[in-house]
Amino acid sequence: MSTAAPGRMRSRDIDRAHTAGKLDAAYAEGQLGAAEYHDRIARARVAKTLGELSDLVADLQQAAAGQPVVVPPPSGYPPGTRARTADRRAAGELLDRAYGEGQLTEDEHRAATELLAEATTLGDLADITADLQGPRNTPVAPRPPGSGRSGRYFAVLTAAALAVTIGAFTLTSRDTDSAASAPPPAAVAPAEPGEPGPAPEQPDPLVFAPPNLVTGAGLAQFIGEYRERFGDTVADQIWLYPDHGDVERAVPGQPNRLVSYDYRGGFNQSDDLTTRPVDTSTVDLGTLDTGAIGRVLADAPAIARVPDGAVTHMSFEIQTHSPYNGVPAVSVYVSNTFDESGWLLVGVAGDVLRVRPFEG
Structure with a gap:
């Protein structure tokens, strides 16, 4: 009996939920912009294979991967890895420090800052800061779940969080499908004089930014x-x-x-x-x-x-x-x-x- 290649194996709800969790973390860390995040989340929800899910997170750092990266060492993340907000901030701090120390002129600092605003990968950040003196934060290799004294607690928390994510993911999918297939609401006739009218609709909850x-x-x-x-x-x-x-x-x-x-x-x-x-x-x-x-x-x-x-x-x-x-x-x-x-x-x-x- 032949078996499918790993990337062509059918994905499960739990696989799609796990990928969505990685995308959530990457969005929170600034690796993805809002448009990219929503696009990838939508694609994760309908992904049929493990290969499709893997492609959605292949260029992302793992969550909580350690200190912000400016110049990744040989053993760190490859240059094409997406940069987090923390990584761009670390590069910006290095530029500001270099400006204050006289390594950069005002025009050079401004030009480097403009390039920093457009940087999307760790390699971009490394190129911008390669000729500057000063300490550079480097990544700490992600520890596999289950290692160290807190491994058992991490496993328990991960399982609990994943269960909640799967539940929310499944409910959202079913609610969306139900909403799409539900018939339009029937028109409500106006109340006759003296008769109570229909109950007013409840307002949407207020969200305070x-x-x-x-x-x-x-x-x-x-x-x-x-x-x-x-x-x-x-x-x-x-x-x-x-x-x-x-x-x-x-x-x-x-x-x-x-x-x-x-x-x-x-x-x-x-x-x-x-x-x-x-x-x-x-x-x-x-x-x-x-x-x-x-x-x-x-x-x-x-x-x-x-x-x-x-x-x-x-x-x-x-x-x-x-x-x-x-x-x-x-x-x-x-x-x-x-x-x-x-x-x-x-x-x-x-x-x-x-x-x-x-x-x-």
């Missing part, structure tokens, strides 16, 4: 949720974007261990623990005057002379270059659709310390 984190209101909400989550407002470094944030801080009670969190309406650990120098300088979010900084953020495009610009992201950390060495300050980055960009350095009280305007 989180505020833009690079505004004064968004910053204030982030600080409040940070205090509630961690019991303090201290961090090594904070990066905020309009719709998400990244946090690095010491593990409580272990000042030599660094933990990273991804914020998307809640804080989730994004990487494995790494070594942290015990004398690392920290910043205190509680010292920020969110009202004053919010006003600077609103005026940032004008201050940076970026036409039709917007704040793309900002960071809060201890400065390491004179004349502000050792000073906690907020770096604000402004850009527009033409990749014309500028930069501000803002003190905790909202005072603009330094400006690198767009000089187009």
Whole structure:
């Protein structure tokens, strides 16, 4: 009896659900844009073979694959692997550091930043940063499920999560099929005078989008949720974007261990623990005057002379270059659709310390 090649084997619901989970993780990490994600999810739902499913995730990093990658080592992911948001941020930090250290001129920094915005793979990021000095984060090889002391717990959690995913996947498919085949609703005749009319339709539930984190209101909400989550407002470094944030801080009670969190309406650990120098300088979010900084953020495009610009992201950390060495300050980055960009350095009280305007 002949058997089909592995890639031509028929896929099961559990195979399609497992692939959908990988796509969800890749979308959350920024490896896929919204259009690509929705297209691949749709294709996963109707995939007939294991080969079709494999093709949908072949160019993706595994979830929680370790530290962001800028230049992948020989044993790491191949250059054609999709880059995550964390990888692009790491490359952007290297470019910003190189600019501050004088490795790049303003024009070179702007050109490299424009290329970074278009980069989709780890190889693209490596090419952009290949001639720069500075530390590069490298990937940690993904550990197979079941290895280490937490293997049994991982297996149990994975099975539970997969069961939930399969249930949701199956119900969604059946609901969609049912909706497609259901007859249109019958017309309801108007009620006669004096008779009660039909019950009003229930409104759709309201969905409240989180505020833009690079505004004064968004910053204030982030600080409040940070205090509630961690019991303090201290961090090594904070990066905020309009719709998400990244946090690095010491593990409580272990000042030599660094933990990273991804914020998307809640804080989730994004990487494995790494070594942290015990004398690392920290910043205190509680010292920020969110009202004053919010006003600077609103005026940032004008201050940076970026036409039709917007704040793309900002960071809060201890400065390491004179004349502000050792000073906690907020770096604000402004850009527009033409990749014309500028930069501000803002003190905790909202005072603009330094400006690198767009000089187009």
